[in-house]
Amino acid sequence: MTTKKFTISQCKDSHSISFNAMASPCEVIVQSTDAKLVGALAQVICTEVWRIEGKYNRYDPKSVCSMINTNAGQTVAIDEETYLLLDFAEQCYQLSDGLFDISSGCLRKVWSFDASDNIPNQADVKKQLKSVGWRKINLNRQSITLQKNMEIDFGGIGKEYAVDRTIRLAKQTTQKPVLVNLGGDIAVTGSRHNNTPWQVAIERPDVDIGDEKSADMIVSLYSGALATSGDSRRYLLNGGQRYGHVLNAKTGWPITHAPRSVTVVAPQCIQAGILATMALLQGHQAEQFLSAQDVKFWARR
Amino acid sequence: MNLTKKSNIVFFIFCLLSVSGCVHLGVEPWQRDLLAKKEMALNASPIDAALDDHIYFSKEASSGGKSFGGGGCGCN
Amino acid sequence: MKSSTPNKNIKAALTVASAALLGTSNTTQAQTAEEDSWQFDSAFLFYSEADRVSAGEAIINAQKMFDDEEILNLKLTVDTLTGSSANGAVAQPNVQTFTRPSGNGQYITNEADTPLDDTFKDTRVQLNTQWTKPLASNYTLSVGGHLSKEYDYLSLGVNSNLAIDFDRKNSTFSTGFSYFYDTFAPEGGIPKPLVSMLIGDSDTPSWDVNFAQTRLTNDEIKTTTDILFGFTQVIHRRMIMQLNYSYSMVEGYLSDPFKIVSVVNSSGLTQDNIYESRPDSRVKQSLYAQSMYHFESNVLDISYRYMWDDWDIISHTIDSRLRIPLGDIWGKDSFLQPHFRFYQQSAAEFYRPFIQEDNVNGIEYLSADYRIGEMMAYTVGLKFGAVINGKNELSFRLEYYRQTPTDGGYESIGVLSDLELYPTIEAIIGQVTYSF
Numbered sequence: 044m045t046t047k048k049f050t051i052s053q054c055k056d057s058h059s060i061s062f063n064a065m066a067s068p069c070e071v072i073v074q075s076t077d078a079k080l081v082g083a084l085a086q087v088i089c090t091e092v093w094r095i096e097g098k099y100n101r102y103d104p105k106s107v108c109s110m111i112n113t114n115a116g117q118t119v120a121i122d123e124e125t126y127l128l129l130d131f132a133e134q135c136y137q138l139s140d141g142l143f144d145i146s147s148g149c150l151r152k153v154w155s156f157d158a159s160d161n162i163p164n165q166a167d168v169k170k171q172l173k174s175v176g177w178r179k180i181n182l183n184r185q186s187i188t189l190q191k192n193m194e195i196d197f198g199g200i201g202k203e204y205a206v207d208r209t210i211r212l213a214k215q216t217t218q219k220p221v222l223v224n225l226g227g228d229i230a231v232t233g234s235r236h237n238n239t240p241w242q243v244a245i246e247r248p249d250v251d252i253g254d255e256k257s258a259d260m261i262v263s264l265y266s267g268a269l270a271t272s273g274d275s276r277r278y279l280l281n282g283g284q285r286y287g288h289v290l291n292a293k294t295g296w297p298i299t300h301a302p303r304s305v306t307v308v309a310p311q312c313i314q315a316g317i318l319a320t321m322a323l324l325q326g327h328q329a330e331q332f333l334s335a336q337d338v339k340f341w342a343r344r
Numbered sequence: 345m346n347l348t349k350k351s352n353i354v355f356f357i358f359c360l361l362s363v364s365g366c367v368h369l370g371v372e373p374w375q376r377d378l379l380a381k382k383e384m385a386l387n388a389s390p391i392d393a394a395l396d397d398h399i400y401f402s403k404e405a406s407s408g409g410k411s412f413g414g415g416g417c418g419c420n
Numbered sequence: 421m422k423s424s425t426p427n428k429n430i431k432a433a434l435t436v437a438s439a440a441l442l443g444t445s446n447t448t449q450a451q452t453a454e455e456d457s458w459q460f461d462s463a464f465l466f467y468s469e470a471d472r473v474s475a476g477e478a479i480i481n482a483q484k485m486f487d488d489e490e491i492l493n494l495k496l497t498v499d500t501l502t503g504s505s506a507n508g509a510v511a512q513p514n515v516q517t518f519t520r521p522s523g524n525g526q527y528i529t530n531e532a533d534t535p536l537d538d539t540f541k542d543t544r545v546q547l548n549t550q551w552t553k554p555l556a557s558n559y560t561l562s563v564g565g566h567l568s569k570e571y572d573y574l575s576l577g578v579n580s581n582l583a584i585d586f587d588r589k590n591s592t593f594s595t596g597f598s599y600f601y602d603t604f605a606p607e608g609g610i611p612k613p614l615v616s617m618l619i620g621d622s623d624t625p626s627w628d629v630n631f632a633q634t635r636l637t638n639d640e641i642k643t644t645t646d647i648l649f650g651f652t653q654v655i656h657r658r659m660i661m662q663l664n665y666s667y668s669m670v671e672g673y674l675s676d677p678f679k680i681v682s683v684v685n686s687s688g689l690t691q692d693n694i695y696e697s698r699p700d701s702r703v704k705q706s707l708y709a710q711s712m713y714h715f716e717s718n719v720l721d722i723s724y725r726y727m728w729d730d731w732d733i734i735s736h737t738i739d740s741r742l743r744i745p746l747g748d749i750w751g752k753d754s755f756l757q758p759h760f761r762f763y764q765q766s767a768a769e770f771y772r773p774f775i776q777e778d779n780v781n782g783i784e785y786l787s788a789d790y791r792i793g794e795m796m797a798y799t800v801g802l803k804f805g806a807v808i809n810g811k812n813e814l815s816f817r818l819e820y821y822r823q824t825p826t827d828g829g830y831e832s833i834g835v836l837s838d839l840e841l842y843p844t845i846e847a848i849i850g851q852v853t854y855s856f
Binding site: 369370371376378379380381383384385386388389390391392394395398399400403404405406407408409410411412 | 429461463465467477479481495497499579587588590591596598646648652653654655656657658660662664666668704706707708710712714719721723725727729733735737743755763765768791792795797803817821823849851853
Binding site: 127128130131134135138139140204207208211309310311313314317318321336337338 | 429430431433434435437438440441442588
């Protein structure tokens with residue numbers, strides 16, 4: 044578990060709140076010199092992020108997520124927030140025609156993306172695939188029922204959801220401009236003072252040897268959110284074929300020819316995150332998919 | 345004569361269905377970028393279509409086909 | 421008919437989904453505001469035939485889309501018609517006199533001219549409502565009502581349509597039903613079929629009694645039942661096709677009370693003019709195929725309709741439009757759209773351009789209405805449209821329509837050989853459409 048504490052530092056007219064959550068370094072920037080306000084905001088935001096983490100972290104045996112998974116085969120009562128998240132996941136499942144599936148996590152039992160050529164055999168994949176498929180899950184406003192051996196995880200939406208939640212709390216707490224960055228998933232409450240944008244640097248994830256080095260990309264953000272999906276460090280190589288870590292929930296195999304990472308700008312972080320993930324799931328048609336959605340995006344191949 | 349006509353229709357529909365059954369037709373939801381455009385709708389200009397239908401209904405012996413032929417006016 | 425228009429904009433769907441999740445709506449104002457408000461389309465059309473009918477038609481269509489994807493559509497149409505229309509009689513080498521359909525007065529047709537009844541003047545108001553509702557994820561139901569009223573005509577109609585999507589909404593099967601109940605009460609009543617048109621001085625005391633003897637009744641009824649089966653298939657990313665079969669049964673009074681047939685002698689000279697007579701039922705069937713193809717930037721819309729009926733009319737219609745985007749040169753998203761339409765029909769079995777006096781006896785059905793005779797027609801047109809003020813679309817359409825009736829194998833006799841019996845009809849159609 045990450046240690047639950049935050050540090051505050053001041054830089055010119057802004058304060059920065061740093062903490063760890065969801066296995067990522069997190070940062071909140073407030074354009075204010077009011078230390079008291081920043082302290083209060085830090086408390087509010089960190090509490091909310093850690094709350095969401097505690098509730099939906101599948102590695103935490105006390106989480107709602109674990110409770111649902113360990114009781115697979117039985118009906119588990121859920122609260123409104125969990126229902127809303129699951130309902131959102133269901134809509135993403137439908138919108139992506141089954142490619143995005145929060146029950147596909149157990150496929151990782153056969154896929155370890157360690158840059159090796161460790162490709163599982165088809166039989167193992169097929170066996171795991173039996174425990175995958177949102178269709179097999181029964182969800183209503185009060186409860187969820189997973190079939191035996193099934194598992195769900197909130198990995199694809201939890202962090203983005205936390206960003207949107209904290210932005211909402213920040214807006215309720217202060218009028219000052221606030222930026223929330225949870226491990227690269229970013230949202231702002233609005234533009235900085237004097238209507239200037241936030242300058243967000245997107246780290247180039249490409250660490251492949253021989254690849255051309257380029258500077259971080261700078262994005263000007265006036266409002267809304269951006270999220271990045273993809274990770275070039277997690278892949279397998281086999282016969283010259285690169286298998287990215289994004290799995291097709293329908294076949295159980297990684298999506299090939301996908302960009303290494305996709306960054307999308309959208310009004311809300313959860314929207315940006317899902318669009319980026321859905322784009323990766325389109326493989327070589329990722330850019331085409333995003334163009335059709337009429338969103339601002341950057342894809343790296 | 346009517347019989348041949350009917351069997352023609354059945355044959356035509358059968359062909360169409362079998363085409364859709366065997367060949368890989370259709371697109372994935374995310375490939376609908378062009379199909380989703382307003383101008384790609386089968387009835388892209390319903391107002392134009394309604395006005396045209398009215399003109400041709402009153403000037404020719406045929407009507408409908410695309411949608412209901414209908415009555416609706418004393419123009420024919 | 422509503423074809424499948426699923427919401428494939430994932431971004432918009434996600435906006436709604438994330439608003440539900442986060443309990444916010446303020447951040448998604450732009451998108452949701454559009455869905456909740458009314459969308460209006462208005463159009464004005466002008467139709468003018470050289471020396472014949474002129475018509476003006478105005479439409480205002482209001483559509484509201486609700487959160488649950490239900491759509492309410494209201495449409496108001498007002499049109500007005502004035503001018504002259506062929507009464508069915510043939511041209512003669514001499515001046516001809518005809519009685520107005522109302523029985524009040526006469527009109528004169530000069531030698532060699534096609535007889536035209538110049539009393540056409542009517543205003544029509546039409547109201548349509550349509551309610552479309554998704555029943556389940558792949559089922560869409562649409563029901564509608566129709567009311568149309570003009571001076572001498574009332575039409576009431578209902579319709580329903582069920583569309584079923586399958587294979588990722590790539591295929592849609594739809595089935596529709598519509599029923600119209602029309603009441604026709606022309607001024608002067610309904611004439612008796614095949615009875616001679618009374619010609620004479622309408623001011624004489626005996627006129628009214630004599631005219632009334634040519635009348636059958638004051639009003640008549642016509643019902644139309646349509647059944648439609650449609651199949652829509654997405655072929656690939658650039659192409660979608662539709663195939664429809666429709667069956668239409670029209671029953672009741674199907675004649676045109678204003679139309680007559682010339683009874684001529686062996687020299688082709690008119691001896692009498694008798695009111696036309698059509699069967700009291702007609703079964704029309706049609707096959708319709710349409711395809712939309714998206715080229716690199718142009719969109720081609722091409723359709724073909726084959727129609728046949730139990731009056732022996734067979735028709736072919738080819739309609740094609742090519743939408744050429746012009747970029748933002750003349751307004752945002754401007755486009756040009758050339759249009760070409762070809763139409764050809766064979767004559768109804770009881771169509772005769774005229775009838776010889778020896779052949780009148782024993783005849784049951786007869787009409788000289790060129791609209792159910794052999795004919796060819798084409799339309800060429802051009803439409804220009806652009807988005808103005810950011811989101812309102814303005815478009816203009818100009819078309820030329822030309823009808824060429826032909827003899828259908830009925831040879832002219834005597835003096836008729838030297839006269840123009842099948843005049844070409846030319847019309848200009850102009851239309852302005854504004855959506856806001």
